[in-house]
Amino acid sequence: MDVYEVFRRSGHKDPFEHCGSVIASDSEMALLMAKECFLRRREGQHLWVARRTDIHSFKDESLLEIAADKSYRFPEAYRDVVAKREKARARAREVGAAAGESNR
Amino acid sequence: MTYEAKLGGFADHIAQGGKVEAEDWMPDDYRRGVLKFIEMHANSEIMGALPERECLPMAPTLRRKMSLAAKIQDEVGHAQLLYRVAEDLGKSRDAMYQDLVNGRSKFHNVFHYPVFHWGDVAIIGWLIDGAALVTQAALLDSSYAPYTRVLKRICSEEQLHLRHGEHITMELASGTQAQRDMFQDALNRWWLPIIHFFGPKSNVAKDLLLRWKVKTRTNEDLRQEFLDRYVPKVLELGFSFPTPVPTRAESGQWLIKDEDIDWDPLDAIKRNEGPETERRLTTRRDIYQGHRWVREVLAEPAVHAA
Missing domain, CATH: 3.10.20.520 (Phenylacetic acid degradation B)
Structure with a gap:
């Protein structure tokens, strides 16, 4: 059995x-x-x-731990996208203003 | 790592709400305690099938007979699941069966009592399964993870059994005087055993299963939850309780006085001297012997004709 x-x-x-x-x-x-x-x-x-x-499975469960910092594999790593977006918009306004000036 | 260091690590793991799997290291008294507890639960499921089996011929209709038979099959199925979990802790099913039929291990007190009529089916299905569900739901967060996984399934089936028992109770309670008398008679006989079912007050300092979080709540806490949930339901149907009579406290809780509980019948059952202990164990032993050929056939790998 x-x-x-x-x-x-x-x-x-x-x-x-x-x-x-x-x-x-x-x-x-x-x-x-x-x-x-x-x-x-x-x-x-x-x-x-x-x-x-x-x-078959791992005899030693510690082998299942992620060995190094691989935070870039997780969505939390990209949370600062909100701040970055704001920064990008500000930057766009800045370069847009400059472009507008040269077009005139 | 020394034994003491392992033990310390295990205790910390449990204290932090950690769970234990069958293949994990565990202290011997944890393994023994969990095994004994699950074995007792499994024994109770399979012994619990017997009183209800005795009720099958009393079923008032074919449909009631079929639904009771299905419920009994579920209970035996629960025993199969639980024995399987217990086996992985290191005791064979055959050893557990031998201990059961020879009176060396325990099963729940309520299955040591006789049944007389269809009112017993109502009590067993509604109040005893209700009591069992309170205790089993409290185990869903037990530290021994394989046990909690089978309990999840067991509890969902017990919910159905509770509905089944309530259905039968309501039919009797809404019926003739003779039907109502059946329920009251059964309640009079079963009330004390149901109170015993939860056990005496837990000794928190001594209870290893509580310390290792195999059990998560004390006996008295579970009994209180049962009383608060079911006493009003029974009273609203116009039935009355025998001793120990629950009384309503100002807090709204339904209380039973400890001095009103006669523990002698439970002590007798612990010595395997309950009213039906010997007969039920004999039945289980006879079934075990009679089915030996089935086990032997099942143990042989299938031989297919060429």
Whole structure:
């Protein structure tokens, strides 16, 4: 008997999500168990099962940390766009005035 | 890292509201405590199926029979989910089953009592499931994360069971005198066990599960929430409570005096000497033996004909 992890997809717009595990002798039986445990009320449209030992993950969770400052990957890094926009407008007025003068 | 250093790190993690996964390091008493707690919950779900199973032949209509059967299936399903979470903490399902059927582990007090008629189904479905839902909802924020994930599903199904129980209660309460008498009779028998269900006052200093935030609220706090929520609902239907009678405090809370609670029946149940303990455990043991062949068939990988 093996532990099988169970994944369920509720519709076509969402990805498969882990929803629990069952114990079974093979994948066919695992699917049957998973259906009885996790799909009694149409909670989803499709199921996957995978033997727990076939799933790989990081043994050391600290490896999941982002090593260096990569704040530029996040929207918060661009919050000062508001101040910059103001500055850009002021600058436009400045160069616009100058351009207007030379056109005259 | 020394054990003390690991323990200190774990305690800090918990104190800051951190969660624990099955594969994380945890102190032995945390592992043992969580395992015992979830095992007891699983045992209660599967033992809880038995009294309601005894009620199936009493169903007044085919539809009621089918809906009760579906509810029993849900309860057994909850046990499956919970045993699976408990197994990952290091005890096999077979060991948990052996301990259950041989009386070495516990299940909730309310499942040690007999059922007599359809009024019992109303009480079990409405007030006992209502009490269970108060306690389970409080566990949704438990520090042991795998437990909270299955509880999310369990609580959503329990909500439905509560509606189911309320539906049956309202039918009896709005019916003939004989129907109303059934509900009152069941309430008279079940009220004390329901109060026991929450347990005696928590010992906050000694309770490891509270300290490790496996449980998030004290027994008396949960009991109070239950009383404030359900006592007015029962009274507005014109039923009355036996001892311990709840009384309304000036604060608006519904209080029960500690000296009005007779704890002897609960102590007997803890010694496995409840009114139905032996018979229910025998039933569970017989089912376990009788279904051995099913487990053996399921344990064999399928052999497909060529």
